[in-house]
Structure formats: structure tokens, C-alpha cells
Amino acid sequence: MKFRRSGRLVDMTNYFLSHPHKQIPLTFFSEAYKSAKSSISEDIAIIKEVFEEKRIGTIGTTAGATGGVTFVPTVGRSKTEELIDQLCEELEDSERLLPGGYLYMMDVIGDPLLTLELGRVFASAFRKANVDAVMTMATKGIPLAYAVAGHLNVPVSIVRHEHRITEGSIVSINYVSGSQKRIQTMSLARRSLKPNSNVLIIDDFMKAGGTIRGMMDLVTEFQSTIAGIGVLTEAVHSEEKLVDKYVSLTKLTEVDIKTKKIKVERGNLFDIPFSYEDIK
Amino acid sequence: MKFRRSGRLVDMTNYFLSHPHKQIPLTFFSEAYKSAKSSISEDIAIIKEVFEEKRIGTIGTTAGATGGVTFVPTVGRSKTEELIDQLCEELEDSERLLPGGYLYMMDVIGDPLLTLELGRVFASAFRKANVDAVMTMATKGIPLAYAVAGHLNVPVSIVRHEHRITEGSIVSINYVSGSQKRIQTMSLARRSLKPNSNVLIIDDFMKAGGTIRGMMDLVTEFQSTIAGIGVLTEAVHSEEKLVDKYVSLTKLTEVDIKTKKIKVERGNLFDIPFSYEDIK
Numbered sequence: 001m002k003f004r005r006s007g008r009l010v011d012m013t014n015y016f017l018s019h020p021h022k023q024i025p026l027t028f029f030s031e032a033y034k035s036a037k038s039s040i041s042e043d044i045a046i047i048k049e050v051f052e053e054k055r056i057g058t059i060g061t062t063a064g065a066t067g068g069v070t071f072v073p074t075v076g077r078s079k080t081e082e083l084i085d086q087l088c089e090e091l092e093d094s095e096r097l098l099p100g101g102y103l104y105m106m107d108v109i110g111d112p113l114l115t116l117e118l119g120r121v122f123a124s125a126f127r128k129a130n131v132d133a134v135m136t137m138a139t140k141g142i143p144l145a146y147a148v149a150g151h152l153n154v155p156v157s158i159v160r161h162e163h164r165i166t167e168g169s170i171v172s173i174n175y176v177s178g179s180q181k182r183i184q185t186m187s188l189a190r191r192s193l194k195p196n197s198n199v200l201i202i203d204d205f206m207k208a209g210g211t212i213r214g215m216m217d218l219v220t221e222f223q224s225t226i227a228g229i230g231v232l233t234e235a236v237h238s239e240e241k242l243v244d245k246y247v248s249l250t251k252l253t254e255v256d257i258k259t260k261k262i263k264v265e266r267g268n269l270f271d272i273p274f275s276y277e278d279i280k
Numbered sequence: 281m282k283f284r285r286s287g288r289l290v291d292m293t294n295y296f297l298s299h300p301h302k303q304i305p306l307t308f309f310s311e312a313y314k315s316a317k318s319s320i321s322e323d324i325a326i327i328k329e330v331f332e333e334k335r336i337g338t339i340g341t342t343a344g345a346t347g348g349v350t351f352v353p354t355v356g357r358s359k360t361e362e363l364i365d366q367l368c369e370e371l372e373d374s375e376r377l378l379p380g381g382y383l384y385m386m387d388v389i390g391d392p393l394l395t396l397e398l399g400r401v402f403a404s405a406f407r408k409a410n411v412d413a414v415m416t417m418a419t420k421g422i423p424l425a426y427a428v429a430g431h432l433n434v435p436v437s438i439v440r441h442e443h444r445i446t447e448g449s450i451v452s453i454n455y456v457s458g459s460q461k462r463i464q465t466m467s468l469a470r471r472s473l474k475p476n477s478n479v480l481i482i483d484d485f486m487k488a489g490g491t492i493r494g495m496m497d498l499v500t501e502f503q504s505t506i507a508g509i510g511v512l513t514e515a516v517h518s519e520e521k522l523v524d525k526y527v528s529l530t531k532l533t534e535v536d537i538k539t540k541k542i543k544v545e546r547g548n549l550f551d552i553p554f555s556y557e558d559i560k
Contacts, residue, residue: 003330009286010330013293018393050283050290102446106472110437112430113298139418139438146423150392157390158419166382192386 003033008043016047016059016071020123021153025068044069055079073151074124075117077270083117084266088250091233094260101255103262105233109143109204118249119147122202122230125247125269126152129227132197133157135219137186137211141203144232148202157193159186159215167192171221175214186214188222198227206231209243216243234267247272283313288323296327296339296351300403301433305348324349335359353431354404355397357550363397364546368530371513374540381535383542385513389423389484398529399427402482402510405527405549406432409507412477413437415499417466417491421483424512428482437473439466439495447472451501455494466494468502475503486511489523496523514547527552 003011012029029040048059055076061069075083087108096104108114122144135157136145142158149156167189177184193199199219206212212229219226229246236253248267255262283291292309309320328339335356341349355363367388376384388394402424415437416425422438429436447469457464473479479499486492492509499506509526516533528547535542 006285006289006326007330007333009289010293010327011334013290014297014334014336017294017297018396046286047290050287053287054291054294056294098446098448100446104446104448104469104471106438106447106469107435110435110472112426112436113433115426116298116430139422139440142419142422143426143436146392146395146426150396153393155387155390156392156423158386160419166378166380166384167386168378168384189384189386191384192390 003035005039005043008033008035008040009046012043013047016051017056019153020057020071020073020151021127023062023068023070025066028068072127073120074127075121080121080124081266081270083121084249084269087118088264088266091250091252091264092262094262097255097257097260097262101257103233103252103255105140105204109140109232112143115143116147116150118232119144119149120151121249121269122148122200122247123151125272126200126228126230129200130198131200131227133193133224134200134202135159135188135193135215136202137161137215140205144204145202148200148230152200154200157188157199159188159218161186171218173214173217173221175210175217177208177210184214186211186218188218193219193222193224195223197222197224199224200227201229202231204232205235206233206241206243206246206248207235208237208239209241209246212246213242231267233264283315285319285323288313288315288320289326292323293327296331297336299433300337300351300353300431301407303342303348303350305346308348352407353400354407355401360401360404361546361550363401364529364549367398368544368546371530371532371544372542374542377535377537377540377542381537383513383532383535385420385484389420389512392423395423396427396430398512399424399429400431401529401549402428402480402527403431405552406480406508406510409480410478411480411507413473413504414480414482415439415468415473415495416482417441417495420485424484425482428480428510432480434480437468437479439468439498441466451498453494453497453501455490455497457488457490464494466491466498468498473499473502473504477502477504478507479504480507481509482511484512485515486513486521486523486526486528487515488517488519489521489526492526493522511547513544 026037030037051057057073131152134145134149138160145156169190170187172187201215231248233250234248247269250267251265253263306317310317331337337353411432414425414429418440449470450467452467481495511528513530514528527549530547531545533543
């Protein structure tokens with residue numbers, strides 16, 4: 001299909017956005033548009049400039065015969081601060097308070113475009129972690145996990161509490177839920193995670209970290225490694241957390257059931273130097 | 281921020297793609313880029329042409345003071361046929377066969393970018409159904425439901441088998457699972473679906489349709505209406521289905537456990553005239 005530059009810019013922008021973290025040879029575009037490689041290179045330079053200016057992401061170039069260009073979604077620091085501060089404010093709404101000191105968060109998790117934005121923040125933070133797969137716990141971690149995995153272009157493994165017949169052979173482990181000190185079981189289908197994967201664990205909520213600790217053990221059962229851990233909200237917890245290194249977007253620092261006061265602050269994401277070092 | 285046309289095209293393409301089904305006034309763009317409305321109109325004409333040529337979607341215009349432009353994601357018929365035929369072929373792999381005649385499908389459901397594509401097919405088919413919310417059943421319907429909802433720019437309501445304390449007051453109903461004739465319970469948080477919503481039900485698998493029938497009853501409990509029903513795979517079922525009108529992407533027509541033969545065909549999507557009538 002023959003396009004002029006303006007048409008190519010629109011179509012290539014769509015292609016990059018829907019194929020993150022995928023190396024694309026220049027010949028792919030030059031053949032698709034029947035254009036010279038030099039023209040394609042100029043197109044890409046324009047797209048790269050806008051993507052960096054508007055903090056959509058970066059486009060990296062690998063030289064050589066097997067080389068090409070790769071779109072990596074990123075979110076700049078000020079955009080992230082704005083997004084997280086707005087989320088904190090929304091989460092502080094006293095109407096969210098549920099019996100037991102839990103917070104109602106399904107409106108946040110239930111918003112697909114907000115979830116995609118939050119997923120992009122994690123994908124940006126872990127863009128150099130060589131993630132092969134994202135792991136999460138059913139049910140409420142799933143939307144965020146898919147958003148992160150989509151931006152990193154890797155598959156998702158869904159861990160579950162129950163055993164399901166419809167997934168074939170499964171690997172189960174017992175773990176101690178950190179806050180309630182109860183022994184529970186979590187399972188993952190044998191086929192749903194390749195051995196030797198580098199796994200990014202994503203969950204919606206972390207208190208003591210027992211569930212995440214369990215997922216870390218499960219990763220080991222699959223002869224795999226931990227690329228990182230990301231949680232949407234961490235809660236203050238009187239005892240020591242069972243997980244050392246993790247990235248949180250928000251921190252629930254205070255829940256007063258009597259006065260219905262909730263305090264939510266920025267998570268530790270902003271304290272981690274690797275997240276923003278080279279995002280222009 | 282001042283951009284030349286080429287820069288505007290890249291940035292506006294990104295904006296449209298990340299804000300589907302949202303009416304955007306022209307002044308939004310002309311103010312953002314400090315450009316004349318006439319230039320913006322020309323930009324949009326270029327984007328619209330490429331979006332329609334490459335079957336990315338359409339850009340509709342509403343005139344008047346409250347008017348603006350709206351990006352609606354669509355998938356053309358030939359692209360859909362290609363996607364579904366490839367999926368059918370993958371699903372026919374005899375390695376998928378699990379005890380009980382179930383199929384292992386987590387690799388399909390676990391692929392975020394494939395799921396986004398499949399979700400776009402449903403969003404395209406139901407683009408004129410005035411969908412206010414997408415409803416699905418945990419766990420395996422969630423990824424597809426989010427993909428559909430993201431392209432329609434509406435929230436997701438997740439129905440669950442168990443009761444969860446962390447969601448406040450819930451509405452539960454009993455339903456009879458169609459194939460096993462067992463009475464089961466499904467629940468939805470009171471807050472997670474607004475009354476008077478027009479609800480699109482999305483699920484990964486339908487046999488007799490008992491679960492979907494249950495979700496339809498649940499929609500009624502929320503004083504809401506059914507915008508449509510979409511399933512990734514429907515299975516042939518000897519008895520009458522409990523659901524009349526639904527859209528399926530694939531149809532599991534034969535499962536022979538002894539010979540390990542699986543037959544998967546195109547679903548009924550292609551028989552439904554409304555899906556493609558006016559996609560250019």
C-alpha cells in the first residue's frame with residue numbers, strides 16, 4: 001500500500017503503539033509502504049521526537065543486518081506524579097471504607113483505560129528488567145497484570161486459590177497468609193509458565209506480603225526467576241513485611257474506622273532511581 | 281505545545297487510539313497545538329482516511345457547539361476472518377485436550393495483545409449497541425472483558441462465584457449450571473454496576489449457557505438491560521441452549537477424547553449482518 005508521509009506517520013504510529021517491545025526491521029515498513037529506507041528513517045525520527053516530547057515512549061534502534069527499531073512505552077515523572085496523586089485523592093474518599101478496614105477499589109480496577117495507564121507506569125519502571133512473563137493472583141490482580149503485560153508484550157500467568165479441572169496438570173503450594181496467619185493453597189497450571197522465565201509479579205494489594213511471598217515460591221517451583229514485584233496499593237502493616245523489594249504506586253498509611261478517615265500517599269515508586277534515570 | 285503537521289498527526293493518532301468512543305471538541309486539539317481549527321480539520325481528515333483504509337476504525341463528526349470528533353475502533357471483515365481462522369487452527373491442536381473433554385485455552389487467554397485484538401472484534405460488532413458497562417464472570421472471562429471494555433471506553437463489572445468481604449454489600453443469585461444441572465451462586469458488588477445500565481456480557485466459554493443466563497438475571501436485579509452477549513468459544517451442546525441471542529467468535533463442534541480430534545469452526549459472528557454493514 002502506497003502512502004504519502006502524512007499517511008505513513010499515522011499508520012506507523014498505530015503500528016508502534018500496538019507492538020510495544022517488538023523489534024521491527026526497517027524493511028518491514030519500507031516494503032509495506034513501497035518507500036525508500038531513507039524516507040522510513042525520517043518518518044521514524046519524527047515519530048520518535050513526538051513520542052519523547054509527549055512522554056509516550058522511546059524508539060530505540062539496533063544496527064546491523066538483524067537490527068531494527070523498537071518502541072518502548074514509558075511514562076515521565078511528572079505525568080506519573082499527576083496520575084498517582086489523583087489516584088491517592090480518589091482513594092481517600094471515606095465512602096470506600098468497608099467492614100474490616102478494607103477499601104472498595106473495584107471502581108479503580110474496573111476502569112479499563114485507567115488500568116491501562118497504571119499498567120504503563122509499571123511497564124515503564126520495569127522496561128529494562130528483561131521480563132518474560134507477568135504473574136498475578138486471581139481475581140483482582142488480573143486487570144492490572146494484563147495492562148502491564150500488554151505494554152511489555154509478554155504473556156500472563158494467573159495463579160488461583162482453587163484447583164480447576166479445566167487447566168490440566170497444576171503445581172500447587174501452601175503458603176501462610178501474612179496478616180491472618182492462615183495456611184492456604186495457590187495453584188498454577190503447569191503449561192501456563194515456561195521454565196527459566198524471568199517473572200514480574202503484579203498484584204492489586206499487599207499487606208504483610210504473604211500472597212506475594214507465595215507467588216515467589218511458585219516462581220521457583222517453575223525453575224524461574226523474579227524480574228520484579230509491583231503492587232497498586234501497599235498497606236501499612238505493624239509487623240515486618242514478608243517481601244523486601246517491591247514497587248508500590250500508592251501507600252495506605254491510615255485507616256480509622258471510627259472517624260472514617262483514610263490516608264493514601266504516593267508509593268515507593270518515586271524513591272527508586274532506576275524508574276526515571278533515562279526517560280527524556 | 282506547538283507542533284508542525286507531521287508532529288500533530290503522530291500525537292493526535294496516539295490520542296484517538298487511547299480515547300476510543302470519546303467525543304473530542306476540535307477546540308481541544310486547536311488549543312493544545314495552538315493551531316487553527318481549519319488545520320486541525322485537515323489533520324483529522326488525513327487520520328480518518330488512514331484509519332479507514334487500514335481498518336483501524338472510523339472517526340465520526342458531530343456538528344454544532346457541543347460537537348466534536350469521535351474515534352470508534354472497528355475491525356474489517358477480512359481481518360476478522362484471518363484472525364478467527366488462525367485461532368480456530370490453533371485451538372484444534374490435539375495437545376489442548378484435557379480430561380473431561382475440556383480444552384486448555386490459557387495460552388490464548390494469557391496473551392494480552394491477542395486478547396486485545398479479539399476484544400476489538402467484539403467492540404467493533406457492538407459499537408452501536410450503546411453499551412454502558414461490560415459484565416463478565418471471574419476468572420477466565422476477565423482478560424477478554426477488559427479488552428472489549430477498553431475499546432468501548434466503559435467500566436467492567438466482575439461477577440464471582442464466591443462472596444468476598446472486600447467489596448461491601450453484594451447482590452447474589454442462584455442459578456442452575458446448564459451442563460451439570462447444579463445449583464450455584466453468583467455475586468456482584470452492589471457498587472460495581474450503576475442501575476439503568478445497558479450491559480454487554482462477555483465470557484470465554486459457553487456450553488449450555490447457564491452461567492450467562494445467570495448473569496442476565498443478575499443484570500435484571502440491577503434494573504439494567506442487556507446490550508448484547510459475546511463469547512470467545514461456544515461448544516456444541518446436545519440440549520437446547522439457555523441463551524438465544526449471542527455472538528460467538530469460534531465454535532467447538534467436535535471433541536473426540538479417544539482419537540484426540542478437536543474441530544473448531546468460525547462462530548456465528550459472520551452470520552450477523554449488523555457487524556459489518558458500514559465498516560468501510
